[in-house]
Amino acid sequence: MMETPVNAPIKEKLRLEVVKLREMNFKGKLEYIWDYYKIHIILIVIAIFVIFSFLNAWVFNPTPNTALFISWDGGFATDEQVDRLKTYLEERLIPEGKREEVIITQFFFASDDPMSMMTEVQRTAAMIAAGMIDFFIVDPDLFEEYSRFGYFLPLDEVLATIQAKNPEIYNRIEENIVSALFAIGEGLTESKAAGIRLSNSPLYLRLGFYRQELYIGISVTAERLDNIIETLMIFFEGH
Numbered sequence: 001m002m003e004t005p006v007n008a009p010i011k012e013k014l015r016l017e018v019v020k021l022r023e024m025n026f027k028g029k030l031e032y033i034w035d036y037y038k039i040h041i042i043l044i045v046i047a048i049f050v051i052f053s054f055l056n057a058w059v060f061n062p063t064p065n066t067a068l069f070i071s072w073d074g075g076f077a078t079d080e081q082v083d084r085l086k087t088y089l090e091e092r093l094i095p096e097g098k099r100e101e102v103i104i105t106q107f108f109f110a111s112d113d114p115m116s117m118m119t120e121v122q123r124t125a126a127m128i129a130a131g132m133i134d135f136f137i138v139d140p141d142l143f144e145e146y147s148r149f150g151y152f153l154p155l156d157e158v159l160a161t162i163q164a165k166n167p168e169i170y171n172r173i174e175e176n177i178v179s180a181l182f183a184i185g186e187g188l189t190e191s192k193a194a195g196i197r198l199s200n201s202p203l204y205l206r207l208g209f210y211r212q213e214l215y216i217g218i219s220v221t222a223e224r225l226d227n228i229i230e231t232l233m234i235f236f237e238g239h
Contacts, residue, residue: 067100074139147180
């Protein structure tokens with residue numbers, strides 16, 4: 001087979017390559033192309049994959065923004081129940097056509113496994129530090145622990161906003177407020193509203209959750225306060 005001179009001009013190289021390919025049968029052409037151009041082919045395929053992945057992630061199918069992030073850390077709920085809550089909140093919180101979603105994660109602590117519990121505590125602390133979590137749903141024991149760790153935001157301003165927006169809903173929420181101690185100075189603490197009893201929420205009961213003692217606590221680093229306030233009002237709307 002005629003070899004292409006190494007120092008030949010590009011135009012001449014292309015002409016000779018075409019001549020060689022014309023002399024081969026179909027199988028020979030495939031083998032020749034693969035032997036001499038496999039690295040180029042692999043690089044082109046990788047480049048196409050990377051470009052398509054980028055376009056898919058940023059143009060065709062971008063990841064939705066988070067409208068609300070709920071960390072469900074206590075009690076028991078089935079995936080079906082959680083999905084119903086997620087769908088309901090998305091319908092109420094997110095305008096049609098806006099690429100946002102409600103995220104509800106379920107994390108449960110293995111109290112009989114110190115290493116597992118330490119891992120979960122570290123994970124939760126990291127998510128709080130990153131401002132990922134809007135509010136927690138916890139059982140009474142975990143509410144006490146999270147309060148001691150300083151995970152919760154005092155509810156004074158949130159409750160005042162709800163009272164101004166809808167006094168009827170505020171009255172319903174007020175009946176379910178749970179307090180905790182907050183540090184107000186060196187060695188000094190003060191009891192403030194820190195949680196809301198979820199088990200008396202009309203929405204919680206209407207969606208078929210199991211009746212159990214659970215509290216809502218707003219994360220101390222929460223930034224989506226408008227959606228948090230709206231969600232609390234949704235939970236305690238009338239039947």
